[in-house]
Amino acid sequence: MEWRQKMSRTSLTSTVFLKEIRETLRDKRVILGVIVSPLLVTPLLIGTVLFFAGKKEIEKQASIVEVGIVEQSAFPELVKRLKTDEGFNAHEIDSREAAKQAIEDRTIRAALIISENAQTEFSSNNSAPLEILYNFANENSQYAQARLRNFIGKFDKEALADRIEAASLSENFAKPTKVETTNIAAGSSAGSFVLGLFLPYIIVMSAAFGGIQTAFDLCAGEKERGTMETLLVSPASRYEIVTGKLLTILTISFIASCCAITGIIAPIAFGLEFFKKLVGDSISINFISVVWMMLIVIPLALFTSSLLLVISSFARNQKEAQTYILPFFAVVILPAVLSTVLGAESHIYTAFIPILNISLTMKQIFGDLFDPLYFGISLATSFLYAFLAMRLAASFFQREQILFRT
Amino acid sequence: MIVAENLTKTFRDKKRGLVKAVSNVSLTSEPGKIFGLLGANGAGKTTTLRMLATLLEPTRGTATIAGFSIRDNPQEVRRNIGFLSGSTALYGRLTAREMIQYFGKLNGMSGPELTSRIDELVERLEIGEFQNGRCDKLSTGQKQRVSIARSIVHSPPVMIFDEPTSGLDVMTSQTIMAFIEQCRTDSLTVVFSTHIMSEVERLCDHVAIVHKGIIAAEGSVGDLHAQTGETSIEKAFLKIVNGMEAEDV
Incomplete structure (x- = not known):
């Protein structure tokens, strides 16, 4: 029942x-x-957003960045490299103030300020004082800053290799440790x-x-x-x-x-x-x-x-x-x-x-x-x-x- | 058969406190007879019928329907009643046939028994033309016919009608009234609530006048005329209700 x-x-x-x-x-x-x-x-929707985001990223990477250089005669070695780099269009700027104004006016996206003794310090195997001027509130300016840092990073790497060679040191001189990371996840x-x-x-x-x-x-x-x-x-x-x-x-x-x-x-x-x-x-x-x-x-x-x-x-x-x-x-x-x-x-x-x-x-x-x-x-x-x-x-x-x- | 004894329903209202919606209502309705509950809006008719249909549990008192107690065997009670009210709606996204079929299944019917019963109702109530049309596309009259079929698909011995013509046009009301008369002819027990005097005069074998939750008077239409000395049910109703109001004052 x-x-x-x-x-x-x-x-x-x-x-x-x-x-x-x-x-x-x-x-x-x-x-x-x-x-x-x-x-x-x-x-x-996700596809469309990602498609356009990806497209924008590719466009950004292929784009030529307008940058300013202040005191360019102070570091000719770096300036020459920057001017010949296809990714940048470098402009001479008279002063820090003028560079700041140009960034605000968006005629340039970022500026590299080179100190007067930069070349001297660099040649003496010291660090050349540099400053990157950019506007955090502007996405393009942020991107230009990142590109400049990347460029300087490459320059540093090559310069370091030259210094190590000149000093007859081992390649590992600047690498006190050697770390490898292995991802065990499939x-x-x-x-x-x-x-x-x-x-x-x-x-x-x-x-x-x-x-x-x-x-x-x-x-x-x-x-x-x-x-x-x-x-x-x-x-x-x-x-x-x-x-x-x-x-x-x-x-x-x-x-x-x-x-x-x-x-x-x-x-x-x-x-x-x-x-x-x-x-x-x-x-x-x-x-x-x-x-x-x-x-x-x-x-x-x-x-x-x-x-x-x-x-x-x-x-x-x-x-x-x-x-x-x-x-x-x-x-x-x-x-x-x-x-x-x-x-x-x-x-x-x-x-x-x-x-x-x-x-x-x-x-x-x-x-x-x-x-x-x-x-x-x-x-x-x-x-x-x-x-x-x-x-x-x-x-x-x-x-x-x-x-x-x- | 319906036998109600001292049905009482009280509920608590935030503003009004303890409200007695129905008080000691007793009634007996026999097969082949139409028992009418006549009263103004808010008199307690719907609450009484909802208690009989086991939708509401009585605070006191009880009733038996087709031999089953509304307190002890509510499911069997519901199996033995058909319930139709003026506010009854249909499932808009079901077809007329699916609607009848659904309620047949809820009443334990299935297979060829259900199919032949639906076919019979479709023919009897002239639903055939629109049986496969969605309920939300039907006219008011067509919807009422489907509602009738839905309420009797399981051949209940007892029919409860709660103001079934409320809000309907004259033609559709006539269909409902004819259906209620047919229920009497088919020897069903019928309880019917209304506030429309002409419906009472036409349909009811026995009338109970409900006012403020109690049965103020009852008997056949002729009995009520005799009790009040009036010649119309409307005047008899008003005399009884006004008399109660005067007593309250």
């Missing part, structure tokens, strides 16, 4: 779930926000680490926000449209109704996360150049990590879906539900942002903080830093929080003063 009752409950829950899914998937707003946008619009885990920096954030946000429209439509929307009473007067219990609705929100949130993951991973997997630039050329995707991440998004989505259902059951209508969403934003966004700042190997207590724990677990998976204890606690606490939020949503559904609030 008991199993029959259980079967009947499952059957009514699945009836509610299938109807809600069918109706939700006919909602153009949901299709656009949950499927079309993350699969097409987001990759296109290509995939290095790439995964980079992905792990931002993917958890995107997944958490899409899991949490992907279900908003559906959650608001399924409860507050039903109250508003007057279909809730019809549903409650059916033989389905409130528990079966709330479970069916929760499963729908969970499914949509999960689809939103999967679409967000696919929207980022697929272009990389297909080897689009501008996406490769995002994560480094050597990247290869560890698909096992991706599958793991999709699995652990379930308790997270269950938690956020339950919270959304609580808000939606409490609100009289969709408009009111939107006013209650602000605390939800804080609950989701703060841990999500925190996860981008904290390292994957954070203290074990973070495994008890909802949302943050799952984000950091994802980070660990992507960085090959998987900790079974951390993972276990995160999973257990996430399911516990989801269960508590679910109970709260179910209790709201039992309360007449909430369901029939006018």
